[in-house]
Amino acid sequence: MVVGGLIALASADSAPWPDGQALQPVPVPAHQGPPLRVYLDAGHGAPDNPGNRGAYCQLEEGFTLALAQEVATWLEAQGGFETRISRAPGERVDYHQRVDDAEAWGADVFISLHSDVRGVGAPWTPRPDGPACPRSQDAPGFTVLWSDASPAAPASHDLGRALAEQLTAPGLPAYDGRHYGSAYDRDPDTAGLFVDRHAPGERIFVLYRPRIPAILVETHHALDDREVRQWGMPATQRVFASALAAALRDTLPPQRQARASQRR
Ligand SMILES: [Zn+2]
Numbered sequence: 001m002v003v004g005g006l007i008a009l010a011s012a013d014s015a016p017w018p019d020g021q022a023l024q025p026v027p028v029p030a031h032q033g034p035p036l037r038v039y040l041d042a043g044h045g046a047p048d049n050p051g052n053r054g055a056y057c058q059l060e061e062g063f064t065l066a067l068a069q070e071v072a073t074w075l076e077a078q079g080g081f082e083t084r085i086s087r088a089p090g091e092r093v094d095y096h097q098r099v100d101d102a103e104a105w106g107a108d109v110f111i112s113l114h115s116d117v118r119g120v121g122a123p124w125t126p127r128p129d130g131p132a133c134p135r136s137q138d139a140p141g142f143t144v145l146w147s148d149a150s151p152a153a154p155a156s157h158d159l160g161r162a163l164a165e166q167l168t169a170p171g172l173p174a175y176d177g178r179h180y181g182s183a184y185d186r187d188p189d190t191a192g193l194f195v196d197r198h199a200p201g202e203r204i205f206v207l208y209r210p211r212i213p214a215i216l217v218e219t220h221h222a223l224d225d226r227e228v229r230q231w232g233m234p235a236t237q238r239v240f241a242s243a244l245a246a247a248l249r250d251t252l253p254p255q256r257q258a259r260a261s262q263r264r
Contacts (some may be wrong), residue, residue: 023170023235025174025242029249031080036209036248038075039098039107041086041206043114046094054116054222056126057133064113065089067237068217071113074241081094081245095205102210108252109159110210111244115144115231118179126225134253136223141175142167145216147196147207154211156185158251163215164192166243175221213252 044051044061051060068085075081084105086098093101102110121134143168145154146160164187168174174192177184187193196204207214219240220227230236 016035023239025173025239026166026169026244026246028078028242029076031249035080035122035200036080036252037082037084037106037108038244038248039084039086039105039110040068040072040103041102041110041112043112045087045092047092052115052222054115054117055124055135055139055225055228057131058222058228060115063115063222063231064134067231067240067261070180070234070237071241071244074238075245078245080107081248099206099209103212107212109248110206110212112206112214112216114216114218114221115220117182117222118175119223121223124225134223135224135225136221139175139179140221140224140227141173142192142220143175143177143184143218144193145196145204145207145218146214147203148213149196149208149213155251156207157216159213159247160193160215161187161190162251163217163244164190164246166246167240168192170239170243172239175218233247238258 042061042065044059044064049061051064053059054063065085065087072083072085075083084102084107086101087093098257099110118139119136121136123132124135125132126135142164143158144164146156148157150156164174168191176191177186177194180186180194183196183198184194186195196207198204204216207216220231222228
């Protein structure tokens with residue numbers, strides 16, 4: 001049937017979420033001056049660290065690399081951005097190397113990409129004859145994490161707040177942090193924004209170590225099959241890229257971009 005076929009085609013690239021509305025990219029302010037260098041950390045893919053296993057038994061490291069590649073392509077096509085990804089397919093790179101690599105490259109900002117696991121999933125079998133995988137639809141949404149122990153803490157906070165707001169704007173849900181306990185504090189002013197409160201020695205390395213502004217994005221709940229499907233689509237990944245671009249343009253000061261040009 002023609003109508004049904006059209007609907008299927010349309011939904012393949014813009015599935016309704018979360019309220020039956022397709023997500024639209026957010027407007028990105030025009031760029032002026034030299035390009036901003038954005039280091040995209042595809043989370044996990046470190047030695048013995050593939051990350052979580054989600055609702056389709058997919059590994060987090062595969063999702064984060066695919067997202068980093070889509071975001072890099074989108075930002076470069078936008079103009080005004082240079083990007084570098086922390087690892088290539090099949091490569092294992094530890095986190096010290098990533099921070100060193102970002103700073104040696106002259107990155108202006110460090111963006112670590114992840115998906116989250118909250119609580120415990122119940123087993124389901126998403127594919128006939130496939131393995132049982134953990135699923136939970138109780139805690140969807142993104143979070144943006146930053147550290148007040150970062151040398152660039154004020155800028156990290158500003159960037160995190162701007163990104164959380166830009167992700168909320170197109171309709172992505174913000175997670176309320178119910179499962180985080182004392183590990184993070186929720187920002188009182190911005191939905192989805194959290195500061196690292198792990199004990200010293202357990203804090204998130206890629207947040208406190210870089211000397212440049214650094215944030216970590218838990219894009220969705222990996223046990224929520226609805227979010228896994230949504231975030232697996234390039235259309236959603238491009239909406240994320242537009243939100244990141246807008247947040248970067250809004251918060252990284254022009255003098256930082258000027259310094260970036262002098263360095264080269
Ligand atoms: Zn992760």
